[in-house]
Amino acid sequence: MNEVIPSLIAGLIGLALGVVGVLAYFFAQRRSAPLPAVDEPTLPEGAAAVLSVIGRAFVILDDVDGVVRANPAAYAYGLVRGHTLVHDQLLEKVRRVRDDGVITESQFELQRGSMGAGQLVVHVRAAPLGEEYILLLADDRTEITRTEAMRNDFVANVSHELKTPVGAMSLLSEAIEDAADDPVAVRRFSTRMHKESARLAALVQDIIELSRLQSSDAIVHGEPVLVAQVVAEAVDRNKLLAEERNIKISVGGEIDTPVHGDADLLMTALRNLIDNAIRYSPENSAVGVGLRQRDGFAQISVTDQGPGISADEQERIFERFYRVDSARSRQTGGTGLGLSIVKHVVANHGGEVSLWSQEGQGSTFTLRIPMMDELEDDTGDPQDGSTAGTSATAQRASGEGGHR
Numbered sequence: 196m197n198e199v200i201p202s203l204i205a206g207l208i209g210l211a212l213g214v215v216g217v218l219a220y221f222f223a224q225r226r227s228a229p230l231p232a233v234d235e236p237t238l239p240e241g242a243a244a245v246l247s248v249i250g251r252a253f254v255i256l257d258d259v260d261g262v263v264r265a266n267p268a269a270y271a272y273g274l275v276r277g278h279t280l281v282h283d284q285l286l287e288k289v290r291r292v293r294d295d296g297v298i299t300e301s302q303f304e305l306q307r308g309s310m311g312a313g314q315l316v317v318h319v320r321a322a323p324l325g326e327e328y329i330l331l332l333a334d335d336r337t338e339i340t341r342t343e344a345m346r347n348d349f350v351a352n353v354s355h356e357l358k359t360p361v362g363a364m365s366l367l368s369e370a371i372e373d374a375a376d377d378p379v380a381v382r383r384f385s386t387r388m389h390k391e392s393a394r395l396a397a398l399v400q401d402i403i404e405l406s407r408l409q410s411s412d413a414i415v416h417g418e419p420v421l422v423a424q425v426v427a428e429a430v431d432r433n434k435l436l437a438e439e440r441n442i443k444i445s446v447g448g449e450i451d452t453p454v455h456g457d458a459d460l461l462m463t464a465l466r467n468l469i470d471n472a473i474r475y476s477p478e479n480s481a482v483g484v485g486l487r488q489r490d491g492f493a494q495i496s497v498t499d500q501g502p503g504i505s506a507d508e509q510e511r512i513f514e515r516f517y518r519v520d521s522a523r524s525r526q527t528g529g530t531g532l533g534l535s536i537v538k539h540v541v542a543n544h545g546g547e548v549s550l551w552s553q554e555g556q557g558s559t560f561t562l563r564i565p566m567m568d569e570l571e572d573d574t575g576d577p578q579d580g581s582t583a584g585t586s587a588t589a590q591r592a593s594g595e596g597g598h599r
Contacts, residue, residue: 429465448486464540475501
């Protein structure tokens with residue numbers, strides 16, 4: 196009897212272990228059983244290969260407007276978020292194509308992303324893809340649209356600006372003809388005609404210069420340029436205008452290291468800046484030109500004693516044909532293109548132009564152009580415009596004022 200009990204206990208233990216093993220096997224089999232198969236979207240043969248090399252943003256939608264496939268460009272443009280097409284205009288287009296099966300093309304101006312950070316102009320083509328999908332192809336036209344708008348505005352502005360002096364010269368010529376027997380009137384009208392013809396010639400020259408700037412590359416076709424020589428020539432070409440207004444042009448500071456670029460273009464930019472400073476400064480005052488080299492850049496500042504420019508106007512001052520005071524600009528003979536030319540010249544040389552100005556305290560325009568060997572000026576302030584005999588205006592132009 197004593198021998199039977201241990202055998203019975205051992206048998207029960209073995210049975211329990213067997214049951215546990217069977218249960219473990221059963222649960223393991225259930226856990227490893229495959230999940231129900233879910234059909235992946237099946238695209239027409241060859242469609243995926245074509246879409247991968249098409250070079251445009253694309254979105255594929257199913258019959259309930261869910262996004263089943265989209266490339267990174269579609270997400271970058273903000274057209275898709277998760278599995279949802281973001282813009283209602285595009286959803287409406289998709290549904291229309293699904294209903295009638297006709298391929299359509301449209302251009303949309305959309306908010307870039309859910310926060311509306313900027314506008315995106317896209318050309319969208321929608322077409323059926325197979326029997327159950329709709330394909331959207333999107334091409335970013337934002338920059339092209341902006342360029343076309345700028346071109347149209349430029350043509351319209353040029354037409355308007357040319358019409359004024361041409362019309363004035365036509366009227367003046369008629370007035371001279373009618374006043375042929377009045378020498379005083381003829382002299383007055385001919386003087387006015389000469390002024391209008393000079394204005395027309397300056398406008399045409401600036402338009403030609405701006406066109407040349409947009410088609411040239413000062414960095415590729417440039418050469419070493421000594422800034423001091425460029426500044427000297429720009430000052431010399433403004434001497435006559437300065438003498439007419441009894442304005443002294445003072446130059447201070449030094450830049451020993453050359454810059455790489457086009458000497459004629461740089462001279463044109465500086466001539467325009469100095470001309471602008473002379474025209475907007477009161478008579479019997481001074482214009483300062485300051486030179487210094489710092490952090491690998493040649494820095495040229497032109498300071499006037501004019502009325503200054505308000506903060507709201509400063510953002511637009513470099514736009515073509517933009518004038519802070521149109522009436523005064525016409526009196527001074529400005530074309531409205533000078534500062535735009537300055538901006539283009541500096542940009543073509545890999546530099547930048549900045550403006551410091553306060554109403555009633557004049558303005559300082561500063562050009563910063565990379566020097567050829569990018570030397571840093573760590574030797575103190577030998578180019579700070581404090582050379583003996585230099586006027587306070589020149590010192591202000593070459594110093595570290597708030598214009599930067």
